[in-house]
Amino acid sequence: MNRQISVYTDQLTRRFGKFVAVDGVSISVYRGEIFGFLGANGAGKTTLIRMLCGLLKPSGGEGSVAGFDIKEKSEQIKKRIGYMSQRFSLYADLTVTENIHFYGAIYGLAKEEIRQREEELVSQVGLDPYMNQMTKDLPLGIKQRLALGCAMLHNPPILFLDEPTSGVDPQARRGFWNLLYETVQTGKTIFVTTHYMDEAEYCHRVSIMDQGKIIEMGSPSQLKESHKKSTIQDVFIALVGGEKTDQKE
Amino acid sequence: MKKRHNRIFAVVRKEYLHIIHDYRTLFIVFLMPVAQLIIFGYALNMEIQRVDMAVIDRARSPKAQKLIEEFGGSSYFNLFYYDGRYADIETLFKTRRAKVIMTIPRDFDRRLLRRSMVPVQFLIDASDANAATLIRNYCNQIITNFNLKTGNRTALPFDLRRTIYFNPNMKSAYFFVPGLIALILIMISALLTSVTIAREKETGTMEQILVSPVRPREIIIGKVLPYILLSFMDGAVILAIAKFVFQVPFTGSLLLLILLSVLYIITALSMGLMISTVAPTQQVAMMMALTATLLPTIMLSGLIFPIASMPEILQYFTYIVPARFYLLIVRGILLKGSGFVQLLAPSAILAFMSFFLLNVAVRKFSLNLEK
Numbered sequence: 001m002n003r004q005i006s007v008y009t010d011q012l013t014r015r016f017g018k019f020v021a022v023d024g025v026s027i028s029v030y031r032g033e034i035f036g037f038l039g040a041n042g043a044g045k046t047t048l049i050r051m052l053c054g055l056l057k058p059s060g061g062e063g064s065v066a067g068f069d070i071k072e073k074s075e076q077i078k079k080r081i082g083y084m085s086q087r088f089s090l091y092a093d094l095t096v097t098e099n100i101h102f103y104g105a106i107y108g109l110a111k112e113e114i115r116q117r118e119e120e121l122v123s124q125v126g127l128d129p130y131m132n133q134m135t136k137d138l139p140l141g142i143k144q145r146l147a148l149g150c151a152m153l154h155n156p157p158i159l160f161l162d163e164p165t166s167g168v169d170p171q172a173r174r175g176f177w178n179l180l181y182e183t184v185q186t187g188k189t190i191f192v193t194t195h196y197m198d199e200a201e202y203c204h205r206v207s208i209m210d211q212g213k214i215i216e217m218g219s220p221s222q223l224k225e226s227h228k229k230s231t232i233q234d235v236f237i238a239l240v241g242g243e244k245t246d247q248k249e
Numbered sequence: 250m251k252k253r254h255n256r257i258f259a260v261v262r263k264e265y266l267h268i269i270h271d272y273r274t275l276f277i278v279f280l281m282p283v284a285q286l287i288i289f290g291y292a293l294n295m296e297i298q299r300v301d302m303a304v305i306d307r308a309r310s311p312k313a314q315k316l317i318e319e320f321g322g323s324s325y326f327n328l329f330y331y332d333g334r335y336a337d338i339e340t341l342f343k344t345r346r347a348k349v350i351m352t353i354p355r356d357f358d359r360r361l362l363r364r365s366m367v368p369v370q371f372l373i374d375a376s377d378a379n380a381a382t383l384i385r386n387y388c389n390q391i392i393t394n395f396n397l398k399t400g401n402r403t404a405l406p407f408d409l410r411r412t413i414y415f416n417p418n419m420k421s422a423y424f425f426v427p428g429l430i431a432l433i434l435i436m437i438s439a440l441l442t443s444v445t446i447a448r449e450k451e452t453g454t455m456e457q458i459l460v461s462p463v464r465p466r467e468i469i470i471g472k473v474l475p476y477i478l479l480s481f482m483d484g485a486v487i488l489a490i491a492k493f494v495f496q497v498p499f500t501g502s503l504l505l506l507i508l509l510s511v512l513y514i515i516t517a518l519s520m521g522l523m524i525s526t527v528a529p530t531q532q533v534a535m536m537m538a539l540t541a542t543l544l545p546t547i548m549l550s551g552l553i554f555p556i557a558s559m560p561e562i563l564q565y566f567t568y569i570v571p572a573r574f575y576l577l578i579v580r581g582i583l584l585k586g587s588g589f590v591q592l593l594a595p596s597a598i599l600a601f602m603s604f605f606l607l608n609v610a611v612r613k614f615s616l617n618l619e620k
């Protein structure tokens with residue numbers, strides 16, 4: 001694997017008033033990796049992603065995405081990342097095609113490019129039967145695939161996905177993760193947060209986050225080995241305590 | 250350069266899709282103003298036509314006939330003779346056959362000749378107090394006319410005070426309709442754009458836009474453009490109603506009126522957008538847009554109260570009310586036939602306001618990034 005760094009942070013911190021939502025996070029994510037952020041609700045995953053995407057200013061520390069400083073070069077970064085926020089955020093009152101064309105256009109793609117990407121997406125993501133439906137009428141799993149598709153229209157080398165599969169059944173999640181695997185094959189980097197323990201097992205590397213801090217990091221097999229547990233779920237419970245995990249899965 | 254143009258167009262297209270996919274927007278744009286203009290227009294007009302009047306003519310004389318003709322000839326009253334029992338006249342009100350009953354006494358002519366008081370009785374149904382006041386005033390006026398014609402200086406059997414809103418010749422339409430155009434245009438336009446950015450915040454699409462390379466300026470311009478067209482069509486409907494329903498004269502240049510109305514619309518849309526960048530939700534945005542447009546326009550633009558007669562401090566406030574300047578324009582063009590040169594000052598002020606508001610909107614929009 002190529003060791004080129006896609007996302008780098010050093011003691012990255014974000015405070016809201018006195019409250020420290022992200023507390024001195026230092027990570028390096030390499031090209032071609034699926035890097036997972038595992039943490040209970042409120043751990044600070046979204047705040048971290050939003051800083052990396054340029055939506056929030058850091059209160060302290062350093063960070064770079066695709067080699068560009070997150071404090072100064074957000075315009076450069078924007079062109080190189082795709083972002084899927086934890087809330088579904090496509091236009092519900094536009095059809096699938098209309099959404100694709102809008103997002104393509106604001107990324108400055110030409111009409112033919114958009115059409116070409118649209119075709120690729122349709123086959124890759126399986127949107128074929130839905131193209132002219134209102135986005136609000138789609139099943140949740142399809143909405144998530146569409147959101148991923150829209151985030152990738154401009155072919156960004158780095159993807160930030162914030163809880164992309166929350167709320168759908170395990171089968172739909174499996175399908176979504178298969179898509180992610182296909183995507184990293186093409187050399188993209190995926191930075192994904194989740195609170196589903198089983199999804200952590202699919203990541204190349206995971207970091208476990210609690211109260212704004214990273215308390216453990218490594219490949220799933222390393223983590224299980226060093227903590228002598230058979231699943232990431234057990235590792236997580238041992239580290240963070242059972243009451244904070246999402247026990248539904 | 251090519252790419253920027255493209256992105257503005259993408260935003261325009263998206264806003265256009267929102268508009269056509271949501272019948273509520275079209276409802277706001279077309280039905281609301283029409284209803285408002287007609288309702289306000291007639292309400293402010295303070296006039297009733299063809300009031301049913303029962304006549305009890307005890308005199309049956311040529312003079313009495315003349316008085317009756319005076320009433321019958323006016324468009325305010327719809328006369329019929331009542332020859333039932335006097336004791337039953339209450340049923341005329343109860344069955345709503347009449348709103349007013351006029352009783353002419355038997356010795357009408359004789360008393361007129363003697364130039365003494367003639368007690369002609371008017372019974373008015375006062376269940377609608379406003380209407381009763383108006384009816385009383387109409388009667389008043391006709392009796393006065395009658396007295397003038399017959400050379401009488403007879404005292405009349407009722408109070409002669411006039412109310413200020415009495416307005417017999419529909420002249421109020423000339424005065425109020427231009428004001429209503431100003432009010433409705435600013436209200437609808439500001440409402441339309443006030444929700445557009447707030448909606449993106451509420452639904453979460455704002456984040457998606459902010460991580461894209463699209464610039465705040467492009468979003469703001471892209472959001473104003475389609476609504477200019479929409480509000481313009483609105484303005485056209487309102488002006489058509491002013492002309493054909495209220496018969497407001499169009500003395501000056503229609504083209505100039507349209508151009509300057511578009512300028513006013515842009516000011517209103519910019520105001521809505523500016524509000525939208527600071528409002529957290531659509532609800533709040535709509536409330537803010539209504540607050541910012543409705544009361545200031547009604548109270549401080551000169552629509553109802555002349556600016557010159559306001560307390561001095563309030564007069565200063567009128568300078569930030571766009572409708573104040575548009576009223577000069579619309580009244581000037583419609584009623585006085587003013588040309589562009591006379592209207593240069595208010596037009597320049599509106600242009601400056603739009604520019605200022607749009608800039609604030611762009612600035613505030615960029616700040617969303619850093620919150």
Ligand SMILES: Nc1ncnc2c1ncn2[C@@H]1O[C@H](COP(=O)(O)OP(=O)(O)O)[C@@H](O)[C@H]1O
Pocket residue numbers: 016021039040041042043044045046047048
């Ligand atoms: N804009 C904000 N203002 C104040 N506190 C916030 C803000 N955004 C997030 N927080 C707080 O920061 C903490 C981390 O939130 P978040 O990053 O959304 O966690 P996660 O995504 O892991 O669930 C939470 O306690 C949350 O209440």
Ligand SMILES: [Mg+2]
Pocket residue numbers: 042045046047086162163
């Ligand atoms: Mg989150």
